[in-house]
Every structure is written in C-alpha cells, then in structure tokens.
Amino acid sequence: MKIHIPTPLRGYTGGLETVSVPGTTVNVVFQQLTIKYPELKQHLFTPEGKLRSFVNVYLNDDDIRYLEGQQETAVKDSDELTIIPSIAGGVN
Amino acid sequence: MLRIQYSDYEALRTHGQETYPNECCGVLLGKNIAGEGNHVRQIVRAGNTRTDSAHNRYNIAPQELVRIQRQARGLGLDIVGFYHSHPDHPARWSKTDFAEAHWLGCSYIITSVEQGKAVTTNSFLLSGTGEENKEFEDEAIQINIAHSVAETVAHNQKGQA
Numbered sequence: 001m002k003i004h005i006p007t008p009l010r011g012y013t014g015g016l017e018t019v020s021v022p023g024t025t026v027n028v029v030f031q032q033l034t035i036k037y038p039e040l041k042q043h044l045f046t047p048e049g050k051l052r053s054f055v056n057v058y059l060n061d062d063d064i065r066y067l068e069g070q071q072e073t074a075v076k077d078s079d080e081l082t083i084i085p086s087i088a089g090g091v092n
Numbered sequence: 093m094l095r096i097q098y099s100d101y102e103a104l105r106t107h108g109q110e111t112y113p114n115e116c117c118g119v120l121l122g123k124n125i126a127g128e129g130n131h132v133r134q135i136v137r138a139g140n141t142r143t144d145s146a147h148n149r150y151n152i153a154p155q156e157l158v159r160i161q162r163q164a165r166g167l168g169l170d171i172v173g174f175y176h177s178h179p180d181h182p183a184r185w186s187k188t189d190f191a192e193a194h195w196l197g198c199s200y201i202i203t204s205v206e207q208g209k210a211v212t213t214n215s216f217l218l219s220g221t222g223e224e225n226k227e228f229e230d231e232a233i234q235i236n237i238a239h240s241v242a243e244t245v246a247h248n249q250k251g252q253a
Binding site for chain 1: 115117124142145148149150151152154155157158161165170171172174176178179181185186187188189192193194195196197198200222
C-alpha cells in the first residue's frame with residue numbers, strides 16, 4: 001500500500017514523497033516500512049515502541065487512533081496511509 | 093533564506109489582522125532548493141482549532157493538514173513551512189512554538205499584530221536531525237517584488253491585448 005511521507009522525513013526515504021510497502025494491518029505496514037527505511041523508526045516511535053505523540057497517522061481519511069482496531073486495523077493494497085506531524089504553538 | 097512573493101507575504105500578514113485578537117495560522121507550499129532554502133509558491137489559510145484559547149494558541153487540525161498535503165502533491169509542491177500570528181506579542185518564537193515544532197527543515201513565519209495592525213514578520217528555520225537536537229535559527233526573508241510586478245505587468249498586457 002502507499003504511504004505518504006511528510007517533508008521532514010523524506011531524507012530517510014531517499015527523498016521519496018510516496019513509498020509502497022506490503023502489509024495486512026497498519027502495524028505490519030509500519031514494520032515493513034521501518035525495515036525498508038530503518039532510519040524512520042526513531043522519528044516515528046518512542047524507544048518503547050509507541051507512536052510518538054506528535055505523529056498523526058491517517059488511514060485514508062481516518063485518524064488511526066480513533067479506529068476501533070487502531071494499529072491492528074486491517075488494510076488493503078488500495079488503502080493509503082498518510083504520516084503527518086502535528087503543528088501548533090502560541091505566544092507564550 | 094526563505095523566498096516568498098510579495099503578494100503571499102502581504103496575504104499572510106493580512107490574515108493575522110483579520111483574525112486579531114486571535115492567532116491566525118496557515119501553511120506554506122513550495123520547494124526546498126538545495127543550497128538556497130525554502131521557496132514559497134503558495135500559501136494556504138488554515139483554521140485555528142484552539143477556540144478555547146485562540147488569543148494565545150493555535151493548532152491546525154491534522155485532517156486539514158492531510159488535505160493540504162494532498163493539495164500540495166496535486167500541484168507538484170511540498171509543505172515547506174507554516175505561518176501564524178502573535179497578537180500583541182513580539183514576532184519571536186515562544187517556548188510553546190518550540191515545543192510544538194516538529195517539521196524539521198521547514199520555515200516557521202511569525203507576524204506580530206499590534207492593536208490589529210501587522211507590524212513585524214520574522215522567519216525561523218527548524219534545524220537539526222531530531223527532537224533531541226532541534227533548534228530554531230533566524231532565517232532571512234527575501235520578498236520577491238520584481239517577479240510580482242512582472243507578473244502583474246504581463247497579466248495587464250494580456251488583458252489589454
């Protein structure tokens with residue numbers, strides 16, 4: 001399935017904006033992604049293996065955190081994952 | 093150095109005036125040119141989801157970011173930065189801005205809006221290789237006026253033909 005990589009992480013995918021990896025669930029796709037592009041792992045996951053709090057992942061139009069199966073959600077080859085870090089701030 | 097068209101530069105400052113006394117926010121689309129920096133080709137306004145504290149906080153909904161990233165892809169552009177305003181505060185990054193900044197290599201533009209009027213606009217490049225060593229660097233802004241004027245002239249000439 002296709003995975004869209006945000007600008008800051010493309011240095012770890014050889015500059016590619018979109019990469020393709022196989023997998024039957026979001027978790028398996030992530031495992032395959034970080035095997036293919038190992039430098040991505042530390043930017044996406046904490047040392048304990050949890051998705052970093054500022055990293056949002058969308059399966060098509062849905063935030064995986066709000067899907068019933070979360071990272072165990074089944075995926076099809078035609079699905080697309082988008083990795084999108086959060087953006088926020090304020091005056092103080 | 094950040095390069096931006098005068099019309100886009102003015103548009104993001106105007107956005108800050110329109111949302112005053114609340115913070116505005118938006119996304120910079122363009123290209124990173126090796127050895128030169130981020131070139132902005134288009135800005136996209138975004139909604140501020142921090143309606144609980146919009147006068148001193150901003151947040152762009154991830155779903156909106158996904159949509160904007162799709163838009164960029166369709167245009168052959170990338171997300172190269174973001175902008176927001178500081179109502180009645182200096183155009184300097186804050187602790188919150190830094191803590192919430194995760195787009196390494198991207199430009200963060202901040203405009204101070206004093207009593208409803210845009211005053212100072214600065215840009216900061218988020219450099220480093222990860223959360224552990226990221227830092228904001230002052231980034232010069234090159235405002236491309238000549239190109240905008242040339243485009244206007246060309247547009248007017250086309251209109252007259």
